[in-house]
Amino acid sequence: MQTIQQRFDCTIEVNRSKFIAYLIPYKESEGVLKKLKEQHPKASHIVYALRYINKFDQIVENSTDNGEPKGCAGVPVLNVLRGNHLVDSAVYIVRYFGGIKLGTGGMARAYASAAKHVIDIASVVRYEEEDTYLFSTSYKDIDKTQYRLKQHNLSIIQRDFGSEDVTWKISGSKEKIQQFIQVNKAYR
Secondary structure, eight states, rough: OOOSSSSSEEEEEEEEEEEEEEEGGGOOOOTTTHHHHHHHHHHHEEEEEEEEOOSSOOOOEEEEEEEEETTTHHHHHHHHHHTBBBEEEEEEEEEEEEEEOOOOHHHHHHHHHHHHHHHHOOOOOOOEEEEEEEEEEGGGGGGHHHHHHTTTOOEEEEEEESSOOOEEEEEEHHHHHHHHHHHOOOGG
16 A cells, blocks of 8 residues: 655646646645635536545545536546555545536546546655554653654654653554664663
């Protein structure tokens, strides 16, 4: 499985209709549809498809045709995400109608092509399951701990400053957390 870590966009034109495709990490997708509607008030349709992994390690998928004929817009975009094994990703496509009807097959090909183009320009990385880890350190080890977390590309979710020590909650891939624990035996 693969994923992305930043946003990408591209524009294609099919029979004078303009398709603007956005590939977005799923965790950043909340509110995107509303923003796109504000940015593109004259757009004919805004279609999306998304895939993410829930807390039960299941792939959840969703798509919408947003007024296009049923199954001609969202599903082809979702199929492109599936075909590229992308998870924790969402594709939004803004369509400006160019005056020439594409037909259901032409429309499905156009939306799939827009999704494919934006994925082709994206920097895709291997998906790594995120995990969290809890540990404590003394106050004198705060700077050293922050440095080591940065070295292992781990994120600090929360720090609680107790009366005698600091409790850390970090997140990152299971593999990186295990490496951090092995190298820094004091954090077990």
